[in-house]
Amino acid sequence: MMFPTQLKTPTDLPKIGVGLRHVHYQDALDTPANIDFIELHAENFFAAGGVSRALLADIKQHYDISLHATSLGLGSALPAPQAQIQQLADLIRLCQPIMVSDHACFSWAEINGQPVHGGDLLPVPFNDETLAVMAANISRVQAILKRPILLENLSAYLVLPGSTYSESEFLVALCRLTGCKLLIDINNLVVNAQNHALLQPNGGKLDVIEHTKKWLTTIPQDCVGELHLAGCTPVEEGELMIDDHSQAVSPEVWTLYRFALERFGAVATLIEWDNDLPCWQTLVGEAAKAKAIALEVFKDVYSADTQVSEQVPGAHHQVMAEAVNYGA
């Protein structure tokens, strides 16, 4: 299997990236691939100095960076400390990411008068109180970071009582209140749909594809800034599925990705794989699959472009040809 290398995606197509994890650092630097960006977990680069800072500089030389934070807990009634947000702001200044994101979750709470961080992405109820808290937190973070952020929907294993909005209504309201956009994790939607019957009182089994398509249809196009694609370990009937990012992107997620592109347009897309990691080439292969699907979805737009620029063969033509070959 051959991959085009060192060629970036034309602007009419979505930028496709992969999440970079420790075991792939060397490969990513030694054999740069035709991916448009690398997503880094911000907290992995919070150390004041040492090898992570040097690595960040190396990565930046090869790839655009997207910073994905996992610890702000934007839905926490106890807001994140100023120092934490400042640490993220300092990192942003250092690596000039093309996107910055975190999750629609809570992580901070006060227990016995002390701030406690849960070290996880914990669910929130979708109601006016949470909306006000999360909007205030997002606005504060955006003011300190001096840029809008992307907010990722969660895979949740508990449904907290007190919701008065649907998840998608709640997320759209947040976008309208704060100017942030959504990072829609399609696998999280699949996991939630899969677990619905086990988590909701009297919740019936859902048609995962149809349910997720409906969810996506409720999100306005201008609210979406990025898509995440992943796979996870299958479970037995009666067990909760966990979004462990340990597998290749599932067929359901690929189907829904095509649907999402048709609905939202050429939105930046990331392949996430965090556990049982494959080799670097396999990960890059997943990105190539996403690119091939995007090519099919946007072929009309793209072919119009290529007719105009037909006499000037260049990198765009080559990457398209190679990606089409890959798809075949």
Add this chain to the structure above:
Amino acid sequence: MALEHQQSSLLEAIFSQTRPGAPITAQGLAIYQRSLLNNACFALKITFATVHSFVGEAVFQGLVKNYLQTGFKSEYDWGEFGFDFPHFIAGQAINHAALLASLAELDYACHQCERSENISRDLDSLNLLSGQDPYRLSLSLSAGTRVVKSAFPLDVIINEMTQLSKENPSLTLKEIDMHLGFCSQKYRGKSQDSNRENNGDKGFYYLVWRPHFQAQYASITAAEYQWLQLWLSAKPDRALSLGQALDQVSEDFAIVDWLPKAIEQQQLNGVYLTPTA
């Protein structure tokens, strides 16, 4: 207000690591409890790599599970988690707790050293050492420099364990445990400095520093430990001068021996003139 209470309660339930109530909630809560334990284990395995390699996965996971129940964590960066893990280990009813706690302290010092802010090296500044008044000169130590005092010869024990693993790559945890027991007994009450041992000081001293990115540790004398402590405890806004430090350090410390070694091993970043009053 309702949200605040709900979030505090959920975090308390997750940290308790106890079996929750109703079956459906139980399954969901158990996922978050397991995730907390897994994340904590993953983070602490990196920070306390030597301890993990000596006790094995099962004992380490048990330690982490109990550690999580000693209190709530306030660190949002897992890389900063575990500062009191060595102290916690010391109080556990496990084999060789005192030795493992001491190894954990060295692990933590190395980990923090590797995360500390980079300081650029200015070797030309060493020329100031010749011809300047020592009361006007100050030293800049390598990034992340730390010192550790232990009741055990940690370097010797780690080297012995490494050698043992090389000779027998299929060393079982039971064999490692037996050897740690042997080390605990063999070195109990010993000191690296027989003179100090006679004075009742039975400590072993270590310098942790990073010449580049990877932390190193080396055995140092009690006098060098005291010397480095002086520099490490100096207030940043009131620079300690070389002259002042030499006035305070014990007579056993010889700067003529220490300085060339410190320069050669990149323990020093440079020398600078202290601001005049």
